[in-house]
Amino acid sequence: MYDLIIIGAGPAGITAAVYAARQRMDLLVITKDIGGQAAISGDVENYTGYQFITGPDLAGKFEEHLRNYKIGLKENEEVLELKKRGEVVWVRTQRQEYEGRTAIIASGKKSRELNVPGEREFKNRGLSYCATCDAPLFTGKAVAVIGGGNSALDTSIQLIKIAKRIYIVNISSQLGGDEILRETVKHNEKVTVFNNAQVTEITGDKMVKAVKIKQEGKEQTLAVEGVFVEIGLVPNTNFAPDVEKNQRGEIKINSANETNIPGIFAAGDVTDVPEKQIIIAAGEGSKASLNVFKYLAQHNLKLAK
Numbered sequence: 679m680y681d682l683i684i685i686g687a688g689p690a691g692i693t694a695a696v697y698a699a700r701q702r703m704d705l706l707v708i709t710k711d712i713g714g715q716a717a718i719s720g721d722v723e724n725y726t727g728y729q730f731i732t733g734p735d736l737a738g739k740f741e742e743h744l745r746n747y748k749i750g751l752k753e754n755e756e757v758l759e760l761k762k763r764g765e766v767v768w769v770r771t772q773r774q775e776y777e778g779r780t781a782i783i784a785s786g787k788k789s790r791e792l793n794v795p796g797e798r799e800f801k802n803r804g805l806s807y808c809a810t811c812d813a814p815l816f817t818g819k820a821v822a823v824i825g826g827g828n829s830a831l832d833t834s835i836q837l838i839k840i841a842k843r844i845y846i847v848n849i850s851s852q853l854g855g856d857e858i859l860r861e862t863v864k865h866n867e868k869v870t871v872f873n874n875a876q877v878t879e880i881t882g883d884k885m886v887k888a889v890k891i892k893q894e895g896k897e898q899t900l901a902v903e904g905v906f907v908e909i910g911l912v913p914n915t916n917f918a919p920d921v922e923k924n925q926r927g928e929i930k931i932n933s934a935n936e937t938n939i940p941g942i943f944a945a946g947d948v949t950d951v952p953e954k955q956i957i958i959a960a961g962e963g964s965k966a967s968l969n970v971f972k973y974l975a976q977h978n979l980k981l982a983k
Contacts, residue, residue, distance in 0.1 A: 680706045680750070681979075682970055683769055683778035685757050686914075688714020689956050690946025691784035692740045693963030694970075699747035701971045706750040706776060708757055708769065713737030714786045715911070715947065716956050718808045720832045725957050733810060736956070757785070760918045762939050765979075779979045782966045783918060783929060783937075783944040787911030787954075792824065796880030797907075804886025805905045809833040816904040818842050822889045824877055825908035826850050831859035833906050838866050845900050846871045847891050849909075880905055913948045924950050935966035943970055 682698050684691050687709035698705045711717070719733025728736065744751075752771070759770040760781065767781040789807035791797060797805060806812040813836050821841045823834050826848030837844050846853070846863070851874055853860050863869050875893035880886060889900045913927045922930045922938040929937055929944040931951070937944055945966035946959035973979075 679766075680704050680776065680778040681780065681974060682706075682967075683708065683767060683776055683781045684784060685709070685760070685769070685781065685917075686714065686784035686786055686946070686948070687712045687741075687744070687751075687753075688784065688786045688946060689716050689740060689959040690714075690786070690948075690963035690966070691782070692744045693960040694782050694784060694945060694967040695744055695749055696747065697964045697967035698970065699749050701967070703971070703974075704750075706752065706778070707744075708752045708755050708771060708776070710754060710756050712741050712744075712753065714959075716740065718810045719956070720810055720836050722956065724955070757917045760942070761920065762942060765941070767941055780941045780943065780970045780973060782935075782963075782970060783915075783921070783942065783948055784946045784959075784963060784966070785914040785917075785948050786959075787913050787947045789907060790910045790912050792877055792880075792907055792909065794877050794879055796882070800880050800882055800886045800905070803884065804882060804903060805880060805907065807907050809836045809906050809908075812904075812906075813837055813840050816841050819903040820901060821845070821904035821906060822847055822877075822900055822902045823906045823908060825910070826853045826855070826873075827908070827910070828855040828859060829910070830906075830908035831855045831863050833908050834863050834869060835859065837906070838863075838868055841868065841904070844869045845889075845902065847875050847877055847889070847900075848873050849876050850874070911947065911954075915948060918942075926950075934969040934972075935962065936969065941973065943973075 681703040682705040684707045717737035767778045769776045820843040822845045879890040928950040935943045943966045945962040
């Protein structure tokens with residue numbers, strides 16, 4: 679019986695774990711990977727204390743901090759179900775079952791899919807959801823970036839250094855995201871932006887060869903060898919059906935990171951906190967952990983250590 683089970687090891691989950699370890703909680707972290715979205719982010723210039731650091735490097739710093747403590751860690755393990763049974767939080771993964779007095783859901787988000795013909799067929803065959811992971815594979819090639827927000831702009835900026843040509847396919851009437859990113863993209867001769875456009879199909883043979891788009895009623899084909907899908911993220915919450923969510927599938931929390939189920943807390947991008955930023959997720963993780971400690975004390979649930 680753990681004092682706390684943390685699901686996810688991105689900025690929110692890792693920070694929650696560090697705070698819990700410092701409170702001498704007996705805790706377990708269950709995660710598919712370490713670093714979350716931070717690990718696949720590009721250049722980070724707005725995390726306090728680092729004027730510039732790459733996403734993978736920042737995630738590495740988080741992991742190093744985590745491993746400084748004696749924390750139970752189950753890596754490469756996916757949570758399939760979370761339930762509250764009486765006073766016990768029950769968690770089932772593909773490997774085994776765990777029990778805790780409390781839980782923090784910090785499972786983050788995953789990439790939203792296009793749901794167009796060819797997407798599944800060409801996944802990892804020219805189609806990617808992670809520029810930080812795969813951009814170097816497209817050196818000197820023409821690529822398409824699908825999306826118009828900060829993620830799409832960040833991906834495009836990474837690709838400017840590598841690709842021969844970048845086509846941005848944006849469903850909105852103009853690019854969104856931060857102005858400094860928009861200006862960098864719009865004034866680069868490698869980049870062509872298609873606003874009011876959407877992808878209708880991804881084609882190729884063994885690998886991606888083209889993207890078909892429709893712009894204001896007109897269809898055309900862009901010859902590309904790579905496609906980067908950057909149209910947003912969806913919360914990883916399927917394993918927690920009893921936890922209340924908003925219309926976007928994000929977990930509803932109050933200012934103490936409490937969900938509608940006593941003893942189950944949530945933090946980071948998986949929640950309905952408005953802004954999705956690394957530094958905000960980390961802060962929410964610390965807040966959730968501190969409120970778990972208060973919850974255990976208020977309910978006279980003796981800490982295991």
